[in-house]
Structure formats: structure tokens, C-alpha cells
Amino acid sequence: MWRLVIIFSIFCISAINSDSSESEIITDEGFENFKKANNKNYARVYDEIRSYKAYEENQKVVEEHNKRFQSGECSFRLATNTLADMNTDSYLKGYLRLLKSQRQPNSTEENAADIVGSPLMSNLPESLDWRTKGFVTEPQNQQSCGSCYAFSIAQSIEGQVFKRTGRILSLSVQQIVDCSVSFGNQGCTGGSLRNTLRYLQSTGGIMRSKDYKYTARKGRCQFVRELAVVNVTSWAILPPNDENAIQAAVTHIGPVAVSINATPKTFQLYSDGVYDDPACSSDTVNHAMLVIGYGKDYWILKNWWGEKWGERGYMKLRKGRNLCGVANYAAYAVV
Structure with missing residues (x-):
């Protein structure tokens, strides 16, 4: 009997500690405000506790970095943005899924950009x-x-359509996610710029987003050729490590898709300013963005993590030293 009492007592203590952890989250005003501002809901208590711990750690990173910003040691700020409840592992696995592009042997389907x-x-x-x-x-x-x-590829094409017509035509991202698997992409598990361009050139066009809506999950391909509104006739890859070529292409062709290394914690928590973290290596890339412009010493990139990341979904990145591998692989479709 005493043994049963001891076991019951241990269980009660564990339950109290568990309730205490949950209560701590609920009463943390900063985290509660974060959840409300970002419409965050967690299915299990464990998920909320884990997210809270990540939020606490990221908040410390933000505070320390922004002290350096205030003292003029760096040119960008961080924030407990919409990704601030993710630890590094969750962030890398959940958001950075760009696959390495495989060049086709003896391929004649791609050319160096005419701009070069x-x-x-x-x-x-x-x-x-x-x-x-x-x-x-x-x-x-x-x-x-x-x-x-x-x-990145869909909106690069949208940019070229705008340059020619002055109209913004929203194109289907979901079509690419669902239908480009036979060209090497893997739906929501990842894909590459080259595979996407090969698919669009082969398939006969891309539909409007309102006709093929984004669902954020891989589904059955529902491409209807008769509803395609833009045809990709060919495409070009810019020379690697050549930021001048990107600048020329953005000027004369339109917005350009680029691969980039988004690994650093400072990238995840970026808020505003010119991002110039020297720890952002050019040796690897794992994300795709869109260069929609540039300043004297920075690129302007659009991201796909919502308007509460960065400067309403945009980022300024230091130009001139291939930071984060921005010039490793840049491409555009010809429409």
C-alpha cells in the first residue's frame, strides 16, 4: 500500500510541474502578445512549451543583436517576428527546402543569359x-x-509580364508544386530553380493563381492547358558569382530568381536594414527568393514568409561580396 501511495505522490508532483509549465506560458505577456499578433495556435501543450522555449532563446538573440545595432556595430535589426517560436532545427526543416539543381548532361535546353x-x-x-x-x-x-x-520562378515571370504589359498577373505556384515532380522537384519537400524552369518550358504554360489556388501542400496535378496564360519559351542561367550580371538582368529583363543561404539565426529573425552578417556563407544555398531591385550597396529581395517577416516580406542584402551566395545561382524564364 505504501508503494502505491509513493507512486501516486510522484504522479501528482509530475502533474503539478506539468501544469506549472503550462501556466507559465499562459501568463507570459510577451509570448501571449506574440501568439495573438501572429495568430499562433498549438495543437498540444508540449508544442506550446517547445515553442515558448524557442521564443525565449530567440528573444535573447534579438535583444543582444539590437544592442549592437544601436551602437552602430551592424546595419540591420532583428525582431521576434513570425518565425521567432521556432528553434534552429524546426526552422531549417520547415522552411529551407531548396534542392541542389542538377545540370542535364549534354543539355542544349539552357543558355547563358544574352545579357552577359x-x-x-x-x-x-x-x-x-x-x-x-x-x-x-x-x-x-x-x-x-x-x-x-x-x-521565386512564378513571380519572376510575373515581373516580366508586368514589364511588357504594365499589368500584374498572379500566377499559380500550386501548379508548380503539384505538377513538376517528374522533372525532379519534390512538392512541399523541396525543389530547384532549374527543375522548375525545365518543367514550365516543357508543359506548355502556367495558369493563374485564382484558377489553381495555393494550398501549401502537395496534391494531384490539375493543370489545364487551355487555362494557361503565360508560355515559357526558354530560360537562362546567369554566370555564377557575377553580381553585375544580376544587376543588368534586373534592369533590362525584370525581377530575377536567386538561390540563397538562409541558415543563420539572424536571417530567420531579420527585421529591417541592410543584412550583412559575415557568418552568412556563400558555400551553400537552401532557399529561393526574388531580386526585385537594388540600391548602391544592397539588393532588394522578396521572400515568402508573410508580411510580418522582414520589411513587410522584403529584405535588403549587402551587395558586392556574394553574401549568402546570392549570385551562386540566378535565373529567369523567357516569356
């Missing part, structure tokens, strides 16, 4: 922002689907 080696490489404006010309698209959120490759 031409007179268009010189006399480029010091700054350019396609948003000021009217190319302002809605903030996008890939959610828990690793579809950055699809967003």
Missing part, C-alpha cells in the same frame, strides 16, 4: 526598384510547404 557580355552590362542605373514602377505584389506565405522554388 553585351553593351547592356554597362551604364546601369545606380539604383532600381520595380515596386516604384508599379510591380507591387501581395505578401506571400509559403507556410509549412517548402515551395520557395515555385514562388
Whole structure:
């Protein structure tokens, strides 16, 4: 009997400690405000506790970094943004799913960009922002689907359509997620820019987003050729490590899709300013974004993590030293 009492007592203590942990989360005003601001709900108490711990750790990172920003030691700020409840492992597995592009043996389907080696490489404006010309698209959120490759190529094509017509035509990201698997992409598990471009050139076009809506999960391919509104006739890869070529392409072609290394904690928690973390290596890339413009010393990139990340979904990245591998792999479709 005493043994049963002891076991029951231990269980009660464990239950009290568990309730205490849950209560601690509920009464943490900062975390409660974070959840409300970002519409966060957790299915289990364990998930909430884990998210709270990540939030606490990330909050410390933000506070320490922003002290350095205030003292002029760095040129960008961090924030407990919409990804602040994710630890490093969850962030890497949940959001960074770009696959390495595989070059096709003896392929003749791709060409170095015409922009390279031409007179268009010189006399480029010091700054350019396609948003000021009217190319302002809605903030996008890939959610828990690793579809950055699809967003970056689709919106690069949207930029070219805008450059030619002055109209913003929202194209289907979900079509790429669902239908490009036979070209090497893996739906929400990841994909590459090259595979996406090969798929679009082969398939006969891309539909509008309102006709093929984004669901943030891989589904059965429902492409209808008759509803395709833009055809991809060919595509080009810019020379690696050549930021001048990116600048020329953004100026004369339109917004350009790029691969990038988004691994650092400072990238995850970026708020505003010119991102220049030297720890952001160019040796590897794991995310895709869209270059929609540039300043004298920075690139302007659009991301797919919602308007509460960065500068309403955008980022400024230091230009001139291939930071985060921004010039490792840049591409655009020809429409």
C-alpha cells in the first residue's frame, strides 16, 4: 500500500510541474502578445512549451543583436517576428527546402543569359526598384510547404509580364508544386530553380493563381492547358558569382530568381536594414527568393514568409561580396 501511495505522490508532483509549465506560458505577456499578433495556435501543450522555449532563446538573440545595432556595430535589426517560436532545427526543416539543381548532361535546353557580355552590362542605373514602377505584389506565405522554388520562378515571370504589359498577373505556384515532380522537384519537400524552369518550358504554360489556388501542400496535378496564360519559351542561367550580371538582368529583363543561404539565426529573425552578417556563407544555398531591385550597396529581395517577416516580406542584402551566395545561382524564364 505504501508503494502505491509513493507512486501516486510522484504522479501528482509530475502533474503539478506539468501544469506549472503550462501556466507559465499562459501568463507570459510577451509570448501571449506574440501568439495573438501572429495568430499562433498549438495543437498540444508540449508544442506550446517547445515553442515558448524557442521564443525565449530567440528573444535573447534579438535583444543582444539590437544592442549592437544601436551602437552602430551592424546595419540591420532583428525582431521576434513570425518565425521567432521556432528553434534552429524546426526552422531549417520547415522552411529551407531548396534542392541542389542538377545540370542535364549534354543539355542544349539552357543558355547563358544574352545579357552577359553585351553593351547592356554597362551604364546601369545606380539604383532600381520595380515596386516604384508599379510591380507591387501581395505578401506571400509559403507556410509549412517548402515551395520557395515555385514562388521565386512564378513571380519572376510575373515581373516580366508586368514589364511588357504594365499589368500584374498572379500566377499559380500550386501548379508548380503539384505538377513538376517528374522533372525532379519534390512538392512541399523541396525543389530547384532549374527543375522548375525545365518543367514550365516543357508543359506548355502556367495558369493563374485564382484558377489553381495555393494550398501549401502537395496534391494531384490539375493543370489545364487551355487555362494557361503565360508560355515559357526558354530560360537562362546567369554566370555564377557575377553580381553585375544580376544587376543588368534586373534592369533590362525584370525581377530575377536567386538561390540563397538562409541558415543563420539572424536571417530567420531579420527585421529591417541592410543584412550583412559575415557568418552568412556563400558555400551553400537552401532557399529561393526574388531580386526585385537594388540600391548602391544592397539588393532588394522578396521572400515568402508573410508580411510580418522582414520589411513587410522584403529584405535588403549587402551587395558586392556574394553574401549568402546570392549570385551562386540566378535565373529567369523567357516569356
